[in-house]
């Protein structure tokens with residue numbers, strides 16, 4: 500009997516996991532004792548961190564994608580399909596045209612969904628750089644923006660890459676300065692809680708950087724409504740901000756599939772934060788943004804989690820007790836302008852130290868982004 | 880379990896989640912709630928005892944009571 504490992508989602512988590520399994524289970528895959536099926540809804544793998552650079556003309560939307568088939572080991576069975584339902588009792592997935600797919604072990608790497616419609620007026624009045632169309636539209640808008648008030652509002656948490664909004668305003672500041680326009684552009688950053696970022700040390704660093712660069716900071720600002728006609732952003736706290744260009748980090752959702760499958764009530768899969776096993780079903784794992792663990796929704800998290808899930812799945816298949824655990828390891832490179840960056844690393848329960856930004860770290864971030872295609876292949 | 884006189888219309892179980900999880904869960908519920916709704920926020924993050932009252936003050940809602948349970952706090956909130 501061939502055991503089937505199904506992975507849903509060919510993003511960072513799913514792709515790294517597939518390649519790790521191809522490596523760790525090489526003999527079992529070659530003998531046919533195991534098959535690994537990766538189901539993803541699209542031909543391409545998309546590397547989202549690229550989108551941060553698109554509005555400033557430093558990268559294009561096409562730079563963010565590569566065919567999944569070029570990145571995934573040939574021993575993996577890739578299916579370009581969409582999972583429409585998950586039945587964890589019968590261990591069966593339903594695919595787009597109603598066909599079933601049986602599994603013995605399932606890993607969900609569905610990523611996060613953007614839901615701009617959740618905030619009245621945001622889709623009409625706001626821009627963002629969290630997806631390809633948004634990033635391209637913002638690029639065109641920024642190219643013609645020579646004066647006025649640029650407001651970046653983080654609308655709700657959790658959202659992907661908690662540092663990206665901070666990076667965006669610091670990059671915008673440097674970019675307008677380079678182009679001699681900064682005096683004519685006011686920049687404001689808003690955040691829902693009482694500081695600029697969820698993590699205290701990053702918040703302290705960001706607030707100081709904002710002050711130094713004349714970027715306004717509005718905390719306890721939970722956007723309630725966008726009025727695109729008047730160009731006003733209203734908050735639940737009763738504040739109003741006039742904007743000329745609004746960059747709103749759209750609300751994020753997990754997946755309805757997860758709710759329908761009873762894997763959580765809110766759409767992010769409930770998992771044990773160390774084993775990454777779903778708490779509400781047997782033989783189901785979740786990794787990356789869809790997994791509800793107390794750290795950032797970041798590619799580095801998906802990457803480290805994939806290593807843990809691969810080890811655990813390999814143990815299951817061999818009839819051994821899995822022992823690999825995830826300790827919350829998270830790494831984020833943070834751009835501090837157009838030519839310098841810093842980075843933070845932390846684990847569950849620890850506070851990162853923010854190092855002084857430097858040029859080499861900026862180059863390291865760009866270098867990492869280039870070598871990402873090797874990371875996805877499981878080579879780094 | 881400690882007793883309280885408040886009978887919440889909505890209970891949010893944010894136990895186990897860390898900052899800003901509990902506060903953001905509360906903000907999400909307050910956004911949907913009608914004025915006069917009583918919400919119980921269950922949180923095991925001690926930071927909530929600071930940031931929740933601060934936000935309620937900023938946004939103009941009331942903190943009715945904080946009840947210490949065995950290994951978490953129940954924060955009772957009324958929306959305005």
Ligand SMILES: Cc1cc2nc3c(=O)[nH]c(=O)nc-3n(C[C@H](O)[C@H](O)[C@H](O)COP(=O)(O)OP(=O)(O)OC[C@H]3O[C@@H](n4cnc5c(N)ncnc54)[C@H](O)[C@@H]3O)c2cc1C
Pocket residue numbers: 507508509510511512513538539540541544545546547548549550551580581582583608609610611628629630659660663756786787788789796797798799800801830831832
């Ligand atoms: C602008 C921006 C900048 C970022 N910068 C950084 C950074 O500097 N560093 C960092 O670490 N992280 C960064 N991130 C976050 C990082 O991109 C994500 O955390 C990471 O992609 C999560 O990986 P994932 O595998 O969970 O999901 P994703 O990479 O989003 O992949 C999910 C996959 O699942 C597929 N899928 C979803 N539903 C289904 C279905 N029903 N059936 C089949 N397939 C499905 C999707 O098509 C997709 O291929 C950034 C994100 C953004 C938006």
